[in-house]
Amino acid sequence: MVVASLASLVACNKDFIDLQPISSASNGSFYKTAADIKVAVSGAYAGMQAGGISTNNYIFGEISSDNTYPVASGSVTDQDEFDRFYIRTTNPFISSRWNDGYQAISRANTILERIDAIEMDATLKARYIAEAKFIRAYLYFELVRTYGDVPLVTKSLTSSLNEAYEYGRTPVAEVYAQIEKDLAEAEPALPLSYTGADIGRVTIGAAKALLGKVLITQRKFDLAGVKFKEVIDLNRYDTVAYASAFDPGLKNGREAVFEIQFAAGMNGEGNPWPNSFAPQNSGNAVIAFGGGGNNRPTQDLIDAYEPGDIRKDYSLATSYVNAAGQTIQDVYVRKYRSNPAINGDNPNNIPVIRYADVLLMYAECLNEAAYNPAGDAMRYLNMIRRRARLPEKTAIDIPSQEAFRLAMEQERRVEFAFEGHRWFDLVRT
Template sequence: MKLNITKAIAGLSLVTVISSCSKDFINLAPVSNQTTATFFKTTNDFQQGVNAIYDGLQSIRTYGKSSYYLMEVRSDNTDILDRGALGGVASQIDLFTETTTNPFLTDVYAGSYVTISRANAVLDQVDAAAIPDSSKKQFKGEALFLRAFVYFDLVRLYGKVPLVIRTETTAEAQHDKRNDVAEVYGQIEKDLQSAAALLPGIYTNVNDGGRATAGTANGLLGKVYITEKKWAAATAVLKNVTGYTLLSDYAALYNPANAVNAEVLFTVRFKKGLSPSEGNTYFTDMVPFSFYYNGVAYGGSNNNRPTNDMVSAYEKDDKRLIASLDTVSLKNATTTQRGNYVKKYLDVPGATGDGGSSFPVLRYADVLLLQAEALNEQGYSAATGPGTAFDYLNQVRLRAGLKARTTAELPDQGSFRDAVFSERRVELAFENNRWFDLIRYSKGLAILQAHLLKEYNLSTPVLTPARLLFPIPQSEIDIHNDPTNFPQNP
């Protein structure tokens, strides 16, 4: 069951059918006009269908590019090279001035529903399929996990969103409503609970590396519970995330050849040098405008650029700094230049926009910090032994070459909470966590307002809780034309 997206897409002859701006439904029919109902017959058919769901995450509309504009550039972690008016749509995201027609908003929204529709196509058919039970369980578990993962992003970015859990006709899609946030989270929880019960703990076939496992589903479920402030439920489920460990070398996490390792629960995988391309735009998007690397001159956009505040967030001797970013690079063979850029995804592309670095979505370090947070929120404890909040926090710090936090430094719940959020920022930098952390952090709005003033000397816009959600793309509002069931965000 090799995770070969290129072959999967070629085998499926995927054709996008647009039923609204956001509801692109996978059409699995070849020339003979098969439908999704008639295509899925064999184990291989379903394998191709599941591979197509993973492929949705590779799209430049989502984790191939656009997602980190909404999840990193929006935060205080990164900005873009051109921060002024000429920066256009990227600058809007950076400066909280986005319009409802901003293409990054539309891309992530629409790209997410493409992936959801592919998951639904598999889930509609798999229960009744005449395939081995073991394969049926795996395919269903993978599709449920991937659907939940995408909805988790959507509900945190946009709030109320249409909850689509089966393949819809064009007419049906046009009558979708924006479901309440609680309904969306309820479905996410249900999908992940089911996925955790269906998926294997490990895959015995080396070619299956990178597929979702029971640990992947439980890890994401724990993160969902944390977001909902269900602290006890988070503690219980995160204890089920076993078999993972922190790599001794933080930098090794970002070696493209080491994308599947003992620390990563789930990663969006890319591979350069294929035709059609299965690579990403990270290198070209993030390196400086003139960038001399390994004896070759490259040109980049220097977007998703670490802010000065991000650079200063690292403590002295933190090993994660040099693995994550740099402030100096070569402009040519003999000239250095100052300027911040992300190093985590510094994989020379096979061609422009064809990088091979994978994107770590969920790591064991994240799980440890979530466990520390959940325990602390249930009641501060000064205990430091195994399984305590201090233990989980300090495991991450010690790997980074830093001293363990002590009860003298963190004597109460508030100081421990602040320490966890600070640790999450530097440990998970540029991995699409910071914006979501700021949303659920009580000091998040104040941090963002200070960021606008410190980095850009801007006192406007004045940020309110409403600005913690992105607008629904205007094309969706126009198509549905239903202010009651499909209103715009405030």
């Protein structure tokens, strides 16, 4: 399969940031107290929930790959363009990712500009700065992986939309350098964990893991391996039962390194995925209020699971029983399960980096340094396979460095199916 970044698929005639005007009141009169900054940081987190960044990420990470296809595959629909590699410049998912990303980046930039002048606890101030830098880094990572060269804006925009036209695109290498800088600076001020209402905020482990992922994406395997080993050495994370990693009642658990937070019954803070991915015309048989049939698993992905892999039956289904007791053959994603009181208002977080991801990326880095079938690379690969109730791999199964690369590609595909990794994994490898 020949792959290329989405930047090569989308012809874009704009060299500016297409943003809605930002209120001058929010910039000028709001940032006065520590309480104001707390609200602003919460707003920056909320920016990561935006459809273009999180809830539509499956379009970029899954439908663009060989994992899934849209409900109307074969027709000229907005999502289908990603499946067919024919993306118009007017495609709304392209513009929403761009606009949502830069609006959220501007929120983080404004915090970083305003916070120094505010009197507040020094430790808390340092943490808020670190959180804003992490959020900005994450957003730029999503943008640069999607579009290639993007405008690098590190200050807030004024209320004038015309200001957005001043920014040309910045080379990929410079954008990555800023991302690495933000994450390295964020690390020291972030805690290992949180309690109470602060659970779900970014931690030092999240910063290290994201930096590792940024580095491995650039094929800086030695540097990436250092960051992943640091995450492991925190002794904070662990793998859990596969189903538990996605149970909305157990979110932010031991395997969760970084998740985008959602909550039901909180005025639009819910995650639409469980409804969006359930079969069309299924009524309440799969989920209350039915489903949209989006992000359908391909037969190629279904066939990629080994016999006995427990991840398959948890992650997808090929049929359901309707209200009349009939078995309906219809393939769909069932990894994100819920029982919403309102259509699309589900409490499921979106996993961005799980500990399993850290272990497999670290194994990948070790293999790139040197093939060693008796070393930690094989050990971490087998740790993930054991959880899936699969037999361990040995040097007989994986006799070379290249064979390990292929085994890793296969393992990542089934481990992280429907989590938005597949396309980006194919591009970077």
